[in-house]
Amino acid sequence: MNKRRNGMIFLVVAGLVFAGASFADSVTDVIYEAENAEAMEGVTSKGLDTGALGTGYVDFGSSGCYIRWNRILSDAGEAVLTFRYTTKSGGRHTVLFVNGSQVEAIAWKEMGSWTVWGTNAVKVTLKKGNNTIELRQSSAEGPNIDQMTVSSKPITHNSVPDLTGFSQADAESNIISAGMAVGTVFTEESGTVEAGRVIRQSPTGGLTLPIGSKIDLVVSRGMPAVG
Numbered sequence: 371m372n373k374r375r376n377g378m379i380f381l382v383v384a385g386l387v388f389a390g391a392s393f394a395d396s397v398t399d400v401i402y403e404a405e406n407a408e409a410m411e412g413v414t415s416k417g418l419d420t421g422a423l424g425t426g427y428v429d430f431g432s433s434g435c436y437i438r439w440n441r442i443l444s445d446a447g448e449a450v451l452t453f454r455y456t457t458k459s460g461g462r463h464t465v466l467f468v469n470g471s472q473v474e475a476i477a478w479k480e481m482g483s484w485t486v487w488g489t490n491a492v493k494v495t496l497k498k499g500n501n502t503i504e505l506r507q508s509s510a511e512g513p514n515i516d517q518m519t520v521s522s523k524p525i526t527h528n529s530v531p532d533l534t535g536f537s538q539a540d541a542e543s544n545i546i547s548a549g550m551a552v553g554t555v556f557t558e559e560s561g562t563v564e565a566g567r568v569i570r571q572s573p574t575g576g577l578t579l580p581i582g583s584k585i586d587l588v589v590s591r592g593m594p595a596v597g
């Protein structure tokens with residue numbers, strides 16, 4: 371244990387539920403609601419009518435439909451993903467993808483009722499920084515997914531992305547994906563950088579900084595007015 375981790379004692383306690391011989395390092399539990407997944411197709415977002423948590427759940431539709439969380443921040447290493455789900459009947463399967471690679475086929479155990487929720491935990495390996503996690507239905511019918519708890523080693527520092535040339539919206543999205551915060555956005559005339567795109571940033575890309583650091587942007591207003 372280094373000194374930096376001493377300040378994270380509350381995180382160690384939060385992760386005790388998953389602490390085991392192969393998972394002995396400190397972990398944090400972060401909940402990601404299915405209904406807030408950044409990408410989904412062929413599924414239906416539903417409300418709180420069946421005992422879901424957060425603001426609702428996602429009802430899987432037909433084979434090939436999916437939900438994908440695009441902003442799973444973690445340090446590198448083993449993680450446990452615990453899905454809160456329900457399915458009245460069995461025979462419902464999804465494939466789990468982590469960072470685009472298929473890691474497991476999940477068979478969702480039948481709960482006997484659509485209002486009884488269970489959990490299904492899967493061990494995976496995450497990379498340092500931003501990860502994507504996707505559930506893609508591989509059977510004719512699918513489960514209802516409420517939320518995913520990611521238990522992993524917390525990330526404390528990350529690389530600042532190089533945002534030069536990005537649109538302001540993409541730059542801000544990349545800042546958040548890297549675990550940083552959008553600082554002040556300045557604008558400046560430019561004869562070389564298209565309006566709306568990032569001319570430069572501070573701090574610059576490639577530096578390693580604490581999670582939550584603010585990144586300021588200078589965005590082009592386009593060519594100086596003539597006459």
Ligand SMILES: [Ca+2]
Pocket residue numbers: 403404405422423424425426427515516517
């Ligand atoms: Ca939910």
